[in-house]
Amino acid sequence: MSLRPPTAEDIRRLGEQLHLDLDDEEIADFQSLVTEGLDAYETVRQYPHPSTRTPLGDRDTGCRVPRNEDPNNAWITACEVVGASEGPLAGWDVALKDNVAVAGVEMTCGSQVMEGYVPNRDATIVSRLLDAGATVVGKTNMDDFAFTGNGHSSAFGPTLNPHDDDRLAGGSSGGSAIAVAEGEVDLGIGGDQGGSVRVPAAWTGVVGHKPTHGLVPYTGIVGIENTIDHTGPIAPDVETAARALTVLAGRDPDDPRQPDEVPTQEYEATLDGDVDDLAIGVVREGFERPECDEAVNDSVRDGLATLESAGATVDEISIPIHHDAVDIYTVALNEGTVAAFRGEGVGRNWWGWYDTSWVESFGKFRRAQGGDLAPSVKYTLLIGAYASEEYHSKYYAEAMNLRRTVRDVYDDHLAEYDLLATPTTPQLPHEYVPDQNRFEFIDDAWGSLANTCQFNATGHPAVSVPVAPVDGLPVGLQLVGSHFDDATVLNAAYALESATDGDASE
Numbered sequence: 001m002s003l004r005p006p007t008a009e010d011i012r013r014l015g016e017q018l019h020l021d022l023d024d025e026e027i028a029d030f031q032s033l034v035t036e037g038l039d040a041y042e043t044v045r046q047y048p049h050p051s052t053r054t055p056l057g058d059r060d061t062g063c064r065v066p067r068n069e070d071p072n073n074a075w076i077t078a079c080e081v082v083g084a085s086e087g088p089l090a091g092w093d094v095a096l097k098d099n100v101a102v103a104g105v106e107m108t109c110g111s112q113v114m115e116g117y118v119p120n121r122d123a124t125i126v127s128r129l130l131d132a133g134a135t136v137v138g139k140t141n142m143d144d145f146a147f148t149g150n151g152h153s154s155a156f157g158p159t160l161n162p163h164d165d166d167r168l169a170g171g172s173s174g175g176s177a178i179a180v181a182e183g184e185v186d187l188g189i190g191g192d193q194g195g196s197v198r199v200p201a202a203w204t205g206v207v208g209h210k211p212t213h214g215l216v217p218y219t220g221i222v223g224i225e226n227t228i229d230h231t232g233p234i235a236p237d238v239e240t241a242a243r244a245l246t247v248l249a250g251r252d253p254d255d256p257r258q259p260d261e262v263p264t265q266e267y268e269a270t271l272d273g274d275v276d277d278l279a280i281g282v283v284r285e286g287f288e289r290p291e292c293d294e295a296v297n298d299s300v301r302d303g304l305a306t307l308e309s310a311g312a313t314v315d316e317i318s319i320p321i322h323h324d325a326v327d328i329y330t331v332a333l334n335e336g337t338v339a340a341f342r343g344e345g346v347g348r349n350w351w352g353w354y355d356t357s358w359v360e361s362f363g364k365f366r367r368a369q370g371g372d373l374a375p376s377v378k379y380t381l382l383i384g385a386y387a388s389e390e391y392h393s394k395y396y397a398e399a400m401n402l403r404r405t406v407r408d409v410y411d412d413h414l415a416e417y418d419l420l421a422t423p424t425t426p427q428l429p430h431e432y433v434p435d436q437n438r439f440e441f442i443d444d445a446w447g448s449l450a451n452t453c454q455f456n457a458t459g460h461p462a463v464s465v466p467v468a469p470v471d472g473l474p475v476g477l478q479l480v481g482s483h484f485d486d487a488t489v490l491n492a493a494y495a496l497e498s499a500t501d502g503d504a505s506e
Contacts, residue, residue, distance in 0.1 A: 073157045080136075087131065187234070195451075217258060225333060281421070420479070461484075
């Protein structure tokens with residue numbers, strides 16, 4: 001079947017979208033020219049394409065998890081994809097956020113729009129986990145296309161906190177965090193575009209590590225914007241996170257997010273808990289966000305005092321741009337999201353592997369069911385499109401340039417201190433409020449990211465480690481390090497965890 005030639009109305013409509021001011025004669029001429037130009041597309045169609053399918057064999061394709069078997073709504077799909085018989089993760093059960101592709105297993109991205117989509121290739125990190133001996137036991141619930149930070153937007157229902165099921169588990173990787181907190185799996189994998197590994201880890205009382213941007217390949221994972229996409233481990237303890245990072249990290253030639261050289265190491269081997277020579281800069285502004293709960297601040301300060309007692313130097317510092325970095329991140333994200341959306345979920349102009357199965361399915365599904373997207377997704381697309389159209393992407397370009405300024409400011413402080421510290425989230429887990437109107441829904445969507453999204457804009461590694469709970473609810477301390485110095489970040493978290501004997505998460 002040949003490609004469908006454009007109608008005159010197609011050319012008129014596209015001309016209006018592109019502001020070309022076509023008259024009737026031009027429309028007729030370009031209709032003919034575009035029809036002829038489609039011959040090049042027919043050439044592309046006729047070539048056999050390299051196989052990108054993962055051999056499935058007798059792979060379990062999974063099934064939906066009934067809600068009555070999953071009270072906190074952690075899971076979307078249960079499966080059993082068994083890895084190698086030997087390896088560093090042999091015997092581990094792993095839960096994957098449902099934006100990570102597992103060939104043959106449905107991937108919904110927490111959205112009704114993508115319900116029924118089945119990838120035909122494993123994400124790179126899935127291949128690495130399986131090769132290391134892990135077993136993938138399911139796909140976990142997440143906010144709709146990862147566009148909220150508290151766990152309330154999934155088409156499959158909210159992710160509820162295992163410490164108080166009237167509260168949320170955090171987003172957007174809430175399902176993976178619940179599965180780890182409940183002891184259902186040895187390791188969870190989350191995605192982090194604004195805090196979505198660290199926030200649910202903080203709110204459920206487990207460890208969440210956002211690696212340096214580009215350390216862990218993102219190929220085969222649905223993202224939002226290439227320059228902020230991260231994926232990383234959610235684990236019951238720091239050693240587990242470090243062992244997982246050793247397996248996950250490393251160069252993938254299909255991923256344009258990575259530098260040419262990706263320095264890696266055996267991260268678990270660096271965990272000695274020695275912080276005698278460690279200097280930590282405590283970012284004052286991280287304790288002064290409008291969303292802050294003083295009880296959370298006090299718990300985080302107590303955790304830092306524990307590190308100081310263990311030998312670390314702990315100083316309060318001021319980084320005023322920490323506040324404005326939230327807005328800089330947001331402006332860049334809004335239009336970056338529109339570009340990726342218009343690019344059928346992958347965008348344009350990067351050199352790497354394009355998932356043609358995803359592109360075709362997403363393109364069809366979003367046109368058929370775009371009305372089913374969550375309010376947070378619609379809001380981001382609309383404000384990004386408005387700013388792009390009315391102000392010609394001027395502010396997007398300025399925000400992208402300012403990201404370098406923000407990164408340099410943090411780097412200047414990281415030249416003096418080994419780590420920076422803030423509360424992971426400024427507040428305790430949100431109460432779940434069903435049936436919110438759009439204004440309430442949006443108002444509730446991103447406040448939890450107030451100390452985390454800055455480091456998605458800059459790409460620095462960051463970990464959330466539990467500190468003392470408040471009123472029985474978990475609290476997380478965020479530690480941030482220099483690029484590709486993930487080992488120092490994890491070792492400081494390990495020192496705190498060792499000093500408190502894990503009691504903070506109880």
